[in-house]
Amino acid sequence: MTDAKLSHLKLSFPEADESSLLELLISCDGSLPTAESILFESFPNAKRRKINNHSKQSNSGVAKSSNTTNVNKPVYLYSKEDIETTVPYSTIHYDFLPKELADSLLETLIKDKKGFQPQEFYLFGNKCVSNHMSKVYGSSTSDELYYNGKKYKSRDRYSDSMKMTQLLIEDQVNKELKERPSLPFQSDIPWRGDLAVSNRFNSKSNNLDWHSDRMTYIGPHCVIASFTIGATRDFRIRKQYNDPNSKFNTMYAIPLPHNTLFIMHAGFQEEYKHCIPATTEFTPHEISGTIRMNLTYRHYLPKFQENLPMCSRCGNQMDLRRSFKDPKTRGRYIWVCTGGYLGKECNGFHYADFTKKCLYTDDVEECSRWISREDKEALQCFRESLMNK
Numbered sequence: 056m057t058d059a060k061l062s063h064l065k066l067s068f069p070e071a072d073e074s075s076l077l078e079l080l081i082s083c084d085g086s087l088p089t090a091e092s093i094l095f096e097s098f099p100n101a102k103r104r105k106i107n108n109h110s111k112q113s114n115s116g117v118a119k120s121s122n123t124t125n126v127n128k129p130v131y132l133y134s135k136e137d138i139e140t141t142v143p144y145s146t147i148h149y150d151f152l153p154k155e156l157a158d159s160l161l162e163t164l165i166k167d168k169k170g171f172q173p174q175e176f177y178l179f180g181n182k183c184v185s186n187h188m189s190k191v192y193g194s195s196t197s198d199e200l201y202y203n204g205k206k207y208k209s210r211d212r213y214s215d216s217m218k219m220t221q222l223l224i225e226d227q228v229n230k231e232l233k234e235r236p237s238l239p240f241q242s243d244i245p246w247r248g249d250l251a252v253s254n255r256f257n258s259k260s261n262n263l264d265w266h267s268d269r270m271t272y273i274g275p276h277c278v279i280a281s282f283t284i285g286a287t288r289d290f291r292i293r294k295q296y297n298d299p300n301s302k303f304n305t306m307y308a309i310p311l312p313h314n315t316l317f318i319m320h321a322g323f324q325e326e327y328k329h330c331i332p333a334t335t336e337f338t339p340h341e342i343s344g345t346i347r348m349n350l351t352y353r354h355y356l357p358k359f360q361e362n363l364p365m366c367s368r369c370g371n372q373m374d375l376r377r378s379f380k381d382p383k384t385r386g387r388y389i390w391v392c393t394g395g396y397l398g399k400e401c402n403g404f405h406y407a408d409f410t411k412k413c414l415y416t417d418d419v420e421e422c423s424r425w426i427s428r429e430d431k432e433a434l435q436c437f438r439e440s441l442m443n444k
């Protein structure tokens with residue numbers, strides 16, 4: 056079924072690459088009309104084609120099918136044990152804060168409406184605006200800061216309850232870091248949650264699309280602590296790339312109730328994408344009703360903030376990414392020009408080299424690379440390349 060929908064999109068939008076179309080289809084929960092309406096905004100001249108009978112949608116917008124690929128249906132994970140064994144780069148803590156602190160944090164955050172803005176991003180070169188609202192908070196307001204390529208000159212300071220939450224989360228993260236094996240590019244300075252991005256989902260139709268968090272300022276093998284308060288919504292996860300043993304990757308859903316800390320440990324951003332889908336089913340909270348708030352505490356690393364490569368072609372900042380599409384090169388860290396996000400066409404590129412102060416190299420042999428030990432396919436390619444040398 057998914058193949059039929061993908062073929063339909065490929066015929067209508069030949070300019071878009073296949074993996075982006077598949078990604079969009081998945082983020083629209085397999086709904087072909089929804090994916091098409093988004094694409095028509097980006098490609099207004101594309102031909103409108105009739106949807107084949109075999110890929111028709113039901114009234115609810117969800118395909119009725121005998122789908123065995125799992126592309127639309129997530130596997131639910133409900134217990135700490137299931138989550139931490141299924142998603143190896145994560146830990147979860149339900150009822151993390153004392154109840155009074157969690158409730159007062161929620162009360163403060165829902166009252167603070169000032170400064171929340173939709174996030175802007177580019178899809179196939181067109182500017183899109185998210186339908187949830189975000190705001191950046193910091194424990195110091197002194198220096199300039201970038202988040203998602205945007206400069207924040209001033210930001211609100213943490214409230215007392217946010218500061219208290221920061222300290223408790225820092226203790227928990229640093230305790231876990233001592234117990235877990237460290238990954239090769241992980242920073243060895245104690246983790247701090249000096250900066251937090253707050254996401255506000257007012258209603259069940261507010262969502263956050265599939266993405267992995269940008270590593271540009273927080274470095275490779277970063278740790279991000281995500282704290283949820285208010286209504287319970289699903290957090291979905293899937294791998295960045297397809298496992299050759301199953302045509303489409305399993306998608307997991309983790310319902311995150313009020314007062315839950317989900318720690319995305321080193322390797323999570325490299326290997327997984329995540330999203331908060333729009334939903335029909337969710338559990339409101341007694342204080343906030345339909346509103347769900349989330350705070351992601353992040354550790355901005357001076358090494359990255361101070362030495363970020365600038366694009367030699369257009370002068371824009373570069374963004375740190377990791378290649379994952381081709382198993383032969385999967386795991387290489389690269390710097391790509393952010394001009395593309397701003398609607399400008401620039402293909403500025405460097406390989407990342409974290410051993411150098413400038414953080415980049417143009418020699419592929421020096422490129423910093425990490426392959427997950429679960430990634431049998433890329434490990435096999437790597438072994439073969441060593442044997443052929």
Ligand SMILES: O=C(O)CCC(=O)C(=O)O
Binds near residue numbers: 281
């Ligand atoms: O709201 C959430 O649980 C996730 C937030 C998130 O993914 C982000 O801010 O990047």
Ligand SMILES: [Fe+2]
Binds near residue numbers: 266267268329
């Ligand atoms: Fe995220």
